[in-house]
Structure formats: C-alpha cells, structure tokens
Amino acid sequence: MCGSDGTNGANGANGTNGAANQGAHFRSSPYQPVGDFLSNVNKFKIIESTLREGEQFANAYFDTETKIKIAKALDEFGVDYIELTSPAASEQSRKDCEAICKLGLKAKILTHVRCDMRDAKLAVETGVDGLDVVIGTSSFLREHSHGKDMAYIEKTAIEVIEYIKSKGLEVRFSSEDSFRSDLVDLLSLYRAVDKVGVNRVGIADTVGCASPRQVYDLVRTLRGVVSCDIETHFHDDTGCSIANAFCALEAGATHIDTSVLGIGERNGITPLGGLLARMVVSAPDYVKSKYKLHMLKEIEDMVAEAVEVNTPFNNPITGFCAFTHKAGIHAKAILNNPSTYEILNPADFGLTRYVHFASRLTGWNAVKTRVGQLGLAMTDDQIKEVTAKIKALADVRPIAIDDADSIIRSFHLTLHEQPAAAQANGAPVEVVQ
C-alpha cells in the first residue's frame, strides 16, 4: 500500500538536486556533549542476534536455508558477530549451528547457552568461535525460573567459563534481567568472572524496563569493576532500546546486541537499522567505513519476508516516509539545503528523499521544484498562484501527484492561451478544470 518509491500513497516529488552534492552539507551539531574518555561511540562492535533472539519472535520459523541466507547477508553487511540459537534447543538447531560454522564467514559465530555444563559441552562441539553464557540473576528469576542462589550461580559460572576457555573459545558471561538484579550481587559476580578471564560480561535489560541514564550509570559503574569487554542487550518494551544502547556505548560498553527490524521475544530488541541510524549521526566515519549501509533495506526486506511482517511505516531509515517532507516551510528549506531538516543522508543508504507537494500544507517552493521537474517555465508569481489552487483542491479532498500535476499543466497551458495584454498586467488567470 505504501510504496517506498513515493509514487503510491506518499505523493512524493523526487528531490533530484540534493543527493549528489550534499555530502559537505551534512555537518554535525554545533552543540556537542563534552568529550568523554569512556565513550566507545566511535568503536563499537555489533553482535547480530536475528538468528537467536530473532528466532524467539512470535512469527519466526527459520529453516536451514533461510538461516544461511540471513547469516551470509549479515556477514557481507559487516557485523562483527552472528549469534545463533543454542544447540540444546532442538536437534535441528544443533545441525544448523554446525552448518553455519562451516560457511567460513568473516563474522565470528556465537551460540547463546544457559550457564550449564551440558549445554556448554554440546555448544563447543558445533564448531562455534565462542559461547554467550547467560543466567538469570534478578530475584524474580531466581525465585520463579531456575531457583538458584548467587553463590551457586558464581560457582557454576566459573566452572563453565573455565571449561570454554580450556577449549580455546571466546566466552561471554551475562546476567539476565540485570536492571532488576541487586547491584552489589551483580558487580560481585562480574568481578569474579572477570578474574577468571571471561572475554566479555553482558548486561541485559531482559524485560525492557531500563531508562537511558540508568543504563549509563550501571555500565559506567561496571566499567570501573571489570577489565574485560562489556556487551549490552536491550529489549524495546518501553521504546528505549536504541537510546539505551547508545548510552551504554557512551558509558564504555564495547558490544551491542541487535536483530534485523528488532525481532525477538515480545516486541523485540535494539534493531540493527535503528541503531545504525543513531550511530551514523554520532560516528559517521566509523559507521560508513565499516558497514555496507546500502544493503540495509535488502536485509530488512529479507527478514521481514521470512517472518511475515511488514517493515513498520515509521521504521528509521527504511520506513516508507523516513525521507518525505510535507509542510511547506520544511520543503522550502530542504530544497535549499537538505541538512536543514535531515540529519541522515538518504544517499548513504542508497535511498532518495521526497518532497511532498500535493497537500494543503504545501508551499510554493515545493511546487516550484515540481514545475521544474515537469519542464515548465513560470514566474514566481505564477507559481504562487498555482500553489493556491493546489492547496484549495487539497482542502476538499486528498489529492495525488497526478492531480497536482494536472493543475500545474492546465494552469501553464492557460498562461499561453491568454492574450499578451492580460499577462503583461498580471491579471488573475483562472484554470479551467
């Protein structure tokens, strides 16, 4: 229904002027936060979990072929790690894990397992590069899920970590529901696993309750306690998963978990595309040099098709209207310089912008551009007059590009049919519709 080509529903006039020569205009904000030595905003790594967290999405059923297609695309896109469902989940999960390990991808392959020696042994045998080990540490999960106390958790964690390291693999240890866990227990546990040489500790907002400054505080505190890397995982129940990931990086986190379109348990986690929208604004050189951003839409379409959802209309970057400008005042400025109302450059993602001129909110600058696109010549006064006609019709009913174009063409035709005298004295010219 809503085509991203702008010809259907979006009523868009392709702004052809900006895309090629605007690079220099995309200056960042003059109001910058004071630099912070903790920040990893310009050197973060992505652990892409579409094939683990994403498999927990209600609609997800990935057969082996689909998993391989997604893994290859993410690898080409440039993600650092690809995380897979535990081989303990099912027999096919184990086989798929082995198959993806054999693809010889540049990205490291991880699998996500419970903090349990049986699961760890099964995972090590699949050929993965590393294990993401997890256990619930909140009182909620300790009471209602596994029933273990903190002393038992620490003892088991160290056994499992030492076993994985003895096999020469990378290992992350994460709490689950970190933001509802006791802070002292959590720091004590992380310090213990850091001492035995874990590669990363993980902070997980499993229920999506964390807020940005809370994330900043917890990660910054943890940064002072452990020397290993810090991975973070944010659910989106309260709509903060992208912002929380950003604040985690500001506080010294090194790795962010994502999934394509954010798919995962409930309404999911930090989306890959949304995170990169945030990061390309804050660290443009790093992001553009590391990730093949023009592949984003193709990867999102692939996953959306596999799980039978539509890309949300308001998705950052790839939503059908992410680069559509409608209000007259916006359109005027955008036509002068795209960075007036755009912080993202659509060309970086292989996309284009649209200036919407067929509405009651349009302005004559947008219409002037359209007149130019139609190859017609009019004075500014004439353009203002035809703009008033377009607005008048759009006040009565929704109008399509074709309607607006017809008004423009008809008006233009009438101009040349008028006697020269009438044109010279600027008399109003009525369009016959």
Place this chain on the structure above:
Amino acid sequence: MCGSDGTNGANGANGTNGAANQGAHFRSSPYQPVGDFLSNVNKFKIIESTLREGEQFANAYFDTETKIKIAKALDEFGVDYIELTSPAASEQSRKDCEAICKLGLKAKILTHVRCDMRDAKLAVETGVDGLDVVIGTSSFLREHSHGKDMAYIEKTAIEVIEYIKSKGLEVRFSSEDSFRSDLVDLLSLYRAVDKVGVNRVGIADTVGCASPRQVYDLVRTLRGVVSCDIETHFHDDTGCSIANAFCALEAGATHIDTSVLGIGERNGITPLGGLLARMVVSAPDYVKSKYKLHMLKEIEDMVAEAVEVNTPFNNPITGFCAFTHKAGIHAKAILNNPSTYEILNPADFGLTRYVHFASRLTGWNAVKTRVGQLGLAMTDDQIKEVTAKIKALADVRPIAIDDADSIIRSFHLTLHEQPAAAQANGAPVEVVQ
C-alpha cells in the same frame, strides 16, 4: 496477517492465569536511580499533536469529521492539550480549528503558528485556548529557511508573545532545531521571552539528532535559566524520541509533545502509546489514574485507519506480539509469575498475554498449561514426552496451534488405549499421526 487475537500467525495460547491476580506482582525495579528534585516523571503533561504534527505525515489527510473524531477520543483518553494545524495553512484548516474549539472539550486547544504577527492574529480569532509559537534558530534554518538574525527573532518573539498575552491566551515560544542552535543564543532568547511572561518555552529536536544525555543536559541547563514551563518535541529519525522525552522529564521538562503512533514529518515524533509504555513503568500511579489506558488500542486503530498504515508489528503495548512469550525458559517463568518477563501488565491496557507453545523453542511448562486449557490430564513425564514430539515436528516445519493441539490430543488418546501394563512401566508411547 498478524492478528492481535493471537489465533492467527501468533500461535498463541492465552495465558488465562495471570491477568486477574497479578497486580501485586508488578513490583518496580529494586535498582532505582537516585531521586532527583528536578524530575517531573510523575507529573508531566501531554500536548497531543496528531492533528498538527500528525497532519504533516506523508499519508495524512484528515477531513473535518475525522479531526473531530480524533479530538474527542484524545480528550476522553485524558490528554491535557490538543494541538491543531495553523489556521494560516489553509482556509479549511482555519475552519476546522474553529469547529474543534466549539466542541467544549476538557483538553485545552492549541494551534501551532510561525512567529509572525499575521499568523498570531488569525489564530487568536479561532477561539483557541493558546498558541504554540515557533521559529527556527539553528544556523541551518536561519541561513536556508527564514533568513532572520537572532536580534530580529527576539524582537519579533516579544511582540508576538505580548500580543497573545494581551488577548488573554496561553502562549508557548519554541525554537526549531534547538539541538543544532548556538547554546548561548538559545538561552539568551529563552531568558528574554521568560521575562515577558511566556507560559512555556519549547525545545524541539526538529531533525531527530538529539541523544538522551544531551537532552538531559540542555533541559537541565534551561531549567536554571527560565522560571516558566518547558515543553519538548522530539523527532524519531534516530529512534530516540521516547527516551529523549523521558530524559527531558527527568531534567525538569513539564510538557511532552506526542502524536498517535508517532505520525509526523518523515518518520515522526514521540508516539503517545510508546511514551505511556515508558511512563507507566516509571510512574504507574500517575499514569494509570490520569489516562484511560484501555482506550489506547482503539485510538491507535482509528488513526492508523485514517492515514492508511498498519500498526507496526513491534509497536510498544499494541504490537501484535508485545505480550507473546516464546522461548521455553521464558514461558516457564511467565507461567509462574508474569513479572519475571514482563514490565508492563497487559491487563492495564485491556489486553492479554500469550504463551507461544507451538515451536521448536517451546518447553514442557508451556505445553503443560496448554494441556490444562484443553481439559486433559497427564503426568509431568507424559507432558515432557509430548513436548518432545511437538519440538520434533516444529523442527521440520512451522506448526500452528492446531498442529500442536492435535499432537497433544492424539498422544492423550493413545495413553488411554495402551494396556495398563505398558503405562505402568513407563514404556514410550508413540503417537499415530
């Protein structure tokens, strides 16, 4: 395709146990940020802008009847203010503004106008309760949009504000693109308008570039400069609009702009529902007493239909899977206590949760619940056995609830057809499919 009733696509088993008696379980996090006297998290007001910002959404065309329907619904929902398109935008916009003012709603009616005496005069005559005045202050907008300098902006602002106040109306003065404006210019301008008695100053992230801690810093700084209320407006280009609104409230902002589903220019602004998902976690008593949360889905559906979009699959609260639990480990805990994996209570929004049991990631606890729902009696060992059968089929192809139910019923039937001896010694029982 994705039904929110969970029977189509979501493969959900309605978790009937939790909704009624879980209120007491929804404790907030034990890890709370240190209290802050600046924070307005538990006393914010909403300026609902679906009928202004939302009208700038690519697909939006609201006729008078639709505008009135939306305004009435938002009023009943409990928003403090309803903001309308400038009467200067078009003749019909002016008439609609007058019509909505005459409805006698509890919510105050605002209209959003350029910082221009002609626009202000036109707006005052419509009968609105207040005017939201705006002008671009970033170097981008000063160069490429209106071309005015800061001295001119301040002089005009004071004239317009004094005029509106002389008419006995409420007035807000906002910069546009505040996060790319010179900080000293901005504070100086706000101090000047505060001195002449403006009701609110507004901070607007017009291009969606702001990050949460940057928002906190700017609003906190502004809080020390002006004595009036502070309104904030956040675009979602980089996915931070909800988090930024939250951080603004933490820093002392008093009013948040929203639109239903976030519709607006490009990919829109802070969504009403998403903001309330965030706020109900942080200030449950205030939010639940003030807003009719059970109306949220109906209002979102109304606006989605009017602008011809689908509610995003991953929308907070109302996305079809927002309360669907799939992984076995999650399902087990949720069935014990919903707050293990839910920070939001679906019952607060008139919704229900689903525990997804028809997948390869399922666990026997979820299947046990389903067996109970089907009115069948089985021992735990038998349930574990039938769970293995469900997982085996789900490893081969996507399965629907009906498939899983068939396996359960067929297995149950076979149990009673077995000779007593075979049941007693626990011999494996094969299901004939």
